[in-house]
Amino acid sequence: MNTVRGARERARIEVTAAIKDEARRMLAAEGAAKLSLRAVARELGMVSSALYRYFPSRDDLLTALIIDAYDSVGAAAEEADAHARAAGASPRARWTAVCEAVRAWALEHPHEYALIYGSPVPGYIAPIDTVGPASRVGNAFIGILRAAYEGPGLALPPLPPALRAEADRMTADFAEGLPPAVTAALVAAWAQLVGLVSAELFGQFNRVVEDRAAFFAHAADQLAHGVGLPAV
Amino acid sequence: MNTVRGARERARIEVTAAIKDEARRMLAAEGAAKLSLRAVARELGMVSSALYRYFPSRDDLLTALIIDAYDSVGAAAEEADAHARAAGASPRARWTAVCEAVRAWALEHPHEYALIYGSPVPGYIAPIDTVGPASRVGNAFIGILRAAYEGPGLALPPLPPALRAEADRMTADFAEGLPPAVTAALVAAWAQLVGLVSAELFGQFNRVVEDRAAFFAHAADQLAHGVGLPAV
DNA sequence: GCCAAAGCAAGAGCACTGCTCTCGAAACAG
DNA sequence: CTGTTTCGAGAGCAGTGCTCTTGCTTTGGC
Missing domain, CATH: 1.10.10 (Arc Repressor Mutant, subunit A)
Known part of the structure; x- marks a missing residue:
């Protein structure tokens, strides 16, 4: 072909x-x-x-750029994880490495980041073609958690009843094998990670946070704790 | 006058x-x-x-709308807190009430939310006039935490050395009286809250999270834990 | 090898945008 | 009443996304 x-x-x-x-x-x-x-x-x-x-149309051009951007962050995340893994890093270290990679990519490509994680262009509906590339970063996290939960994982507090079915469904849909509580925590952590990066990039930290790198490192570490990755 | x-x-x-x-x-x-x-x-x-x-200019019109939007979320947050407080709610319940209020406001005013927490209009620099209204929601959270730390607070793990000075500065700047670890956790929690709401609003949860209300409630509760508000 | 079909670049044109400038009328202050 | 300021209206500039028509070139079936 x-x-x-x-x-x-x-x-x-x-x-x-x-x-x-x-x-x-x-x-x-x-x-x-x-x-x-x-x-x-x-x-x-x-x-x-x-x-x-x-x-x-202009939207189609933008869509092409969006797909490329998703692939670009995804590749950055996967590469960071591969490096950490090759160096024998713990799941927690791999987690923070991927978080740092996402942040670094965002700082290098602010407008592309805004394109995919900022407010969508009004009226713009993401076509199906974007969902594959869009999930690469998430899949990197899932891979880390899967590896962690084959070994010694951290016990997460049980989910509230209202969220059990939802967590089971999410697990079955895209995170087969993970404890449902971990799946739910991962999705939340991913959204929170985007929140941290967006806040820094979009100026919400102006006049608030000075040492953004140190602040982010700490926050990423806390996120790792939140998804049940034990310290050390 | x-x-x-x-x-x-x-x-x-x-x-x-x-x-x-x-x-x-x-x-x-x-x-x-x-x-x-x-x-x-x-x-x-x-x-x-x-x-x-x-x-x-068009930007000046937008700026006026931005200020109004900040005031609008701020008022919603303050009102939610006042209600919870009047009902004798615990700090943790007040926290989640404010989180829910922010989410509800965002769902009701998606475009205004996007205007203030989405990607900034390129080239747009937020004028000083916006910082007052912009901090109303944050101040609501600070008020809750202040009240909590007069009573029984939760012990937060100590900050990493790299973040101590930063946390001290932030505390002195806008959260006088709070333990520095709490100030740092609050700023992170705020960014994460915006991340959760943005993810829902901007379509990142499409084909991922179905029961957004339950999911958000749980996440907001976890955020409360993260800033040291004890359960019950 | 020929010729219709398909793919392509170019140009003109439509409806729209933000913004500037000028001009005459109205409201104000002294 | 007079001079100044403020305002609305109109024309106009440079730019936008997008469409349609006009020819030219490449392509593929015969």
């Missing part, structure tokens, strides 16, 4: 990539709101209407 | 309010990105250029 199908197809792939690259550059420089199809086309030496052959 | 200064001044106040009201309506209906000065002017029966006599 990797046959060269001809100059036209090849060109299409290249132009599509060039558009995405230029769009990503502008996104990084100015943010999603100022990403304009016309500016991208201008920079590429084509006329704006030609661009619609490759992306049927 | 409440003297009626004349028809002109009175009219200016009324028109300014009308603009803000109409803008808020459009914000609630369509989101910040689709809020257009021209549409507001059109709806008010004036020409777009006239609107610039009242708000020098």
Whole structure:
């Protein structure tokens, strides 16, 4: 299936990539709101209407960038975990390593982070294509917890009755094998991690937190505790 | 200072309010990105250029709405706390009541929530005028914790050395009287609360969490534990 | 190898945006 | 009453997303 199908197809792939690259550059420089199809086309030496052959609308271009961004954080998280794992780190150390990786990625790519974890562009509905890449970071955490709960895990307090069925369902859906209380705690921890990073990135910590790195390290460690990863 | 200064001044106040009201309506209906000065002017029966006599730019209009939004959540949080307090609730119950109030406000005013806690409009710098209203919710939490730590508080694990000075500074800056470990935990908990609400509102929980109310209640309770509020 | 079909770039154009400037009318202060 | 300030209206500029038409080039079936 990797046959060269001809100059036209090849060109299409290249132009599509060039558009995405230029769009990503502008996104990084100015943010999603100022990403304009016309500016991208201008920079590429084509006329704006030609661009619609490759992306049927601005939203579709944004969606492509969103998928790439999800893949980018996901890869960063997976890589950080692989490194920690190779170094023989404990599950808790792997957890914090992934948290730090997510934060570092966000600080390096603030606009792409805002694109995926900030307020969605109004009226924008995430297409199905995004859910795979979107879950890579979550899956990294699940992998860590799975490894931890084969070995010595921390006992989590029992779930309130109102949450038992929900936790069972979540476990069956995407975290098979984990104790349901851990699954629930993980989802909450993930949302909280995003909250911490967003607060730092979106200016909520201005005039409040100075030493953000130390603060985040401590918070990430506390999150690890919250999902039942024992210290040391 | 409440003297009626004349028809002109009175009219200016009324028109300014009308603009803000109409803008808020459009914000609630369509989101910040689709809020257009021209549409507001059109709806008010004036020409777009006239609107610039009242708000020098679109950003200034947004800033006014942001301040109102901060005041609106702040008031909701304070009211929830006052109710819980009047009913003789424990600090922990007051905590969760405020958390629930923030979530409820966010669900009722999603676009306004996105405006203040979502990704900031690119290039937008929050003016000083916003910091007062912005801290009302935080202050509600501080009040609860202060009351709790006059009575029986929960012992929080000691802070890592790297965070001691930072926690001391934060305490002195805006949470005088609280144990520094509690101040640090509070700031983290606040960011995490925003993370939980944002995740629900911005679609991160789609296909993941079904019973959001139960899930949030549990998470808010865990946050209370994290800031040292004892159960029961 | 030829020729219709499909893919493509370009240009003009529509409806919209934020914002600026000018001009005449109204309200104000002295 | 007079001069100044404030205001609304209109025209206009530069930019946006998106559509449609017009030709050119590549492609694939015959």
